[in-house]
Amino acid sequence: MNLLAEIDQTLTATPTLWWLGHAGFVVRFANITFYVDPLLSRPGALLDAGTVRNADMILATHAHGGHLDGPSVAAMLKASPHAKLILPKSAAAHANSFGIPLPRLTTTDSDLRVEYWKDNLYGRVYAVPSAHPALDWTPPGGYPYLGYLIRFGRWTIYHAGDCVAYGGLAKRLRPYNVSVALLPIGGKNFSPADAAQLASDIGAKWLAPMHYTPGDESGFVTHMLGQRPEQSFKVFQPGEKWTVPEE
Numbered sequence: 001m002n003l004l005a006e007i008d009q010t011l012t013a014t015p016t017l018w019w020l021g022h023a024g025f026v027v028r029f030a031n032i033t034f035y036v037d038p039l040l041s042r043p044g045a046l047l048d049a050g051t052v053r054n055a056d057m058i059l060a061t062h063a064h065g066g067h068l069d070g071p072s073v074a075a076m077l078k079a080s081p082h083a084k085l086i087l088p089k090s091a092a093a094h095a096n097s098f099g100i101p102l103p104r105l106t107t108t109d110s111d112l113r114v115e116y117w118k119d120n121l122y123g124r125v126y127a128v129p130s131a132h133p134a135l136d137w138t139p140p141g142g143y144p145y146l147g148y149l150i151r152f153g154r155w156t157i158y159h160a161g162d163c164v165a166y167g168g169l170a171k172r173l174r175p176y177n178v179s180v181a182l183l184p185i186g187g188k189n190f191s192p193a194d195a196a197q198l199a200s201d202i203g204a205k206w207l208a209p210m211h212y213t214p215g216d217e218s219g220f221v222t223h224m225l226g227q228r229p230e231q232s233f234k235v236f237q238p239g240e241k242w243t244v245p246e247e
Contacts, residue, residue: 004047010028013246015027016029016241017241020045032121038073055079057083057085062087063088063094085100127147130146132162132188149176159182163189178204180244181206183208186211207233208235
């Protein structure tokens with residue numbers, strides 16, 4: 001079964017995730033399908049963006065190419081004509097420069113909520129600032145780097161985008177009762193220790209690393225097993241399906 005068919009045919013009582021590589025994830029609950037930071041224009045991508053006809057919303061955490069990949073998003077929006085792109089308000093002009101029409105964009109900022117209904121099901125997405133490596137807030141643009149809290153029922157998936165630890169982040173996240181924290185550990189992002197500490201501080205049931213090259217996760221695994229044996233974690237393989245366990 002190919003990946004797109006697997007996504008379409010997955011119906012679970014708790015959210016199901018697939019890692020697309022880099023910071024890209026598919027988050028599906030029942031028949032609602034969100035894509036976060038899909039990077040599908042590079043060689044070896046797991047999906048052909050032009051065939052992604054099942055997107056309900058596409059979320060981009062910030063304007064950098066690995067997270068707002070214009071060719072991928074434009075092709076996905078064409079294939080999924082009812083989908084919209086959710087992104088920081090400061091990134092709207094950049095997205096439009098790829099030919100994405102403004103009516104297909106929904107901008108957001110810290111502490112705002114985007115809601116989605118489908119077949120009597122309800123999902124919502126809350127935005128929190130990410131530091132990359134600073135918050136870089138401006139009056140006209142707000143926060144240019146966002147993390148998203150995707151909530152279905154009592155489950156919350158936190159996708160941090162690109163982020164480093166900063167004062168007040170845990171306080172912002174704690175009220176959402178995070179089920180799964182998707183945290184970047186590659187590049188100038190969290191160290192494995194910082195990611196584990198944030199997961200602990202917010203009471204995340206599960207921690208999953210992202211934004212690293214497959215095969216480079218050994219430092220994260222070693223840290224978790226040696227220093228955080230009480231914290232449940234999931235290391236994805238590219239394209240792997242994982243359903244959040246029932247609580």
